[in-house]
Amino acid sequence: MSRRLLASAATLAAVASAFTIAPASAQPAAPGTVLSGYDAALTRDLGLDAAGASARWAAQERASELGRTIGARLGERFGGAWIDGDVLRVAVTDPRALGTARSAGAESHVVARSAAALDRMMSRLNGAAPPAAVTGWHVDLPTNQLVVTTTDEAAGRAFAASAAGVDPAAVRVELTTEMPRTLASVVGGNAYHMGSGGRCSVGFPVDRGFATAGHCGTRGTSTTGPTGRFDGSSFPGNDYAWVTVTGGDRPVGAVNNYKGGTVPVAGASPASTGATVCRSGSTTGWHCGRIHSFNATVSYKEGSVTGLIKTDVCAEPGDSGGSLIAGSQAQGVTSGGSGNCRSGGTTYFQPIGEILQAGRLRLLTGGRIG
Numbered sequence: 001m002s003r004r005l006l007a008s009a010a011t012l013a014a015v016a017s018a019f020t021i022a023p024a025s026a027q028p029a030a031p032g033t034v035l036s037g038y039d040a041a042l043t044r045d046l047g048l049d050a051a052g053a054s055a056r057w058a059a060q061e062r063a064s065e066l067g068r069t070i071g072a073r074l075g076e077r078f079g080g081a082w083i084d085g086d087v088l089r090v091a092v093t094d095p096r097a098l099g100t101a102r103s104a105g106a107e108s109h110v111v112a113r114s115a116a117a118l119d120r121m122m123s124r125l126n127g128a129a130p131p132a133a134v135t136g137w138h139v140d141l142p143t144n145q146l147v148v149t150t151t152d153e154a155a156g157r158a159f160a161a162s163a164a165g166v167d168p169a170a171v172r173v174e175l176t177t178e179m180p181r182t183l184a185s186v187v188g189g190n191a192y193h194m195g196s197g198g199r200c201s202v203g204f205p206v207d208r209g210f211a212t213a214g215h216c217g218t219r220g221t222s223t224t225g226p227t228g229r230f231d232g233s234s235f236p237g238n239d240y241a242w243v244t245v246t247g248g249d250r251p252v253g254a255v256n257n258y259k260g261g262t263v264p265v266a267g268a269s270p271a272s273t274g275a276t277v278c279r280s281g282s283t284t285g286w287h288c289g290r291i292h293s294f295n296a297t298v299s300y301k302e303g304s305v306t307g308l309i310k311t312d313v314c315a316e317p318g319d320s321g322g323s324l325i326a327g328s329q330a331q332g333v334t335s336g337g338s339g340n341c342r343s344g345g346t347t348y349f350q351p352i353g354e355i356l357q358a359g360r361l362r363l364l365t366g367g368r369i370g
Contacts, residue, residue, distance in 0.1 A: 254367025
């Protein structure tokens, strides 16, 4: 392949218990609320029914908030937080910090490296020049390592060794046959088109326009359906852009659920590693999966992109720029990946927070469900 930009009652009870969710928070959503658009995709991709989805969103939002709180409290002693099935797990570098995490309701264990140390090593890898065989690299919190994905093991190890200050013991090399590539493609669907040719997907609506992927167009590129122009774009390095709508179309704070309706956006609180997320794109519609890691780097043929969200949600060409959402919280826009929605794959997303900050944009929220 080429590199592409692009539950049972017992289980529900365990989720609520592990994340200390009040019973009312885990009740199924009423018809017409945010979860109504998720049912089919979550059943197809994750085997969750409506009640399971409602409990899952409530539990993981609480878990993500708890993980951020513990991380802020522990600082350099924090090894990261992730969702493992029904359990929030927290890693610490100091055995004396175990009680802090456990008293907050998380499972905890001791690791060798802090999350901050892993991020510093990621930055050093980001400064190295990857060979063609290296397809990307990311932090794997559960194993407390950096993972380099490559089609050639020797090339992967040489790349990791080329970055000064990266502990070889902290790096795991994984072989892959998948090569990510950009997902922009001229195919039919519910989308916007670039004046220079090609099609991408609208990400999250913002004031006066929408956020999308940077590889879809450069500053000044015109768009149709809706009519607009790229007023900011960064790729490679980043993969974000924002389009100002200049025609009569009105951006609405909602995401297409490809069931004839929309899911309203309520905010942009980041989910945790392991959290359930869904993606909307104009080629393959609505698909769901889980977050594998944050701050991942992927090496496209156009250049490396850093700081991405790595997921097992599938995507295909033309889905680029589309929305990644957890419950009602915006997470990011589709960058690229490998595989497809028939056999599955890996997809990377540019975090929405960075786009909003870079463009000084305001995320639109509260769009109605159709």
